[in-house]
Amino acid sequence: MDQLAKAVGERVRYRRRACGLSQDNLALLSGIDRSYVGRIERGEVNITVEKLYRIAKVLVCEPATLLPKIQDIHS
């Protein structure tokens, strides 16, 4: 589970940077608390599917692309 949260967080961070957005930008645009965005990217929280969609919409990608394949996580 820890590995999963980290893998999701890394994908969010990578995609956010590819979009040229700061954590503040992502927080503001998604309506997710700024400190919570930081915790998501560090893999400290287990986010809900609903938040995953809010993030994906801001990052203009499909939510599925932010999820690692099962074989790529070691949980």
Add this chain to the structure above:
Amino acid sequence: MDQLAKAVGERVRYRRRACGLSQDNLALLSGIDRSYVGRIERGEVNITVEKLYRIAKVLVCEPATLLPKIQDIHS
């Protein structure tokens, strides 16, 4: 969000039946409470990504396949 939870729930149910499993089977194998599995399939709860992975492992599919595309939900 309601539409999202319903869309995810429908995909879980469809895949569970394709695997020939009952809700009880899925609950037991995933370690998720039986009544909660029912609520997931009815779209009554906003599940975490971690639960999505537990379900996908039991249903032998990638978690991403249980997520609808953004354009397919009306939230």
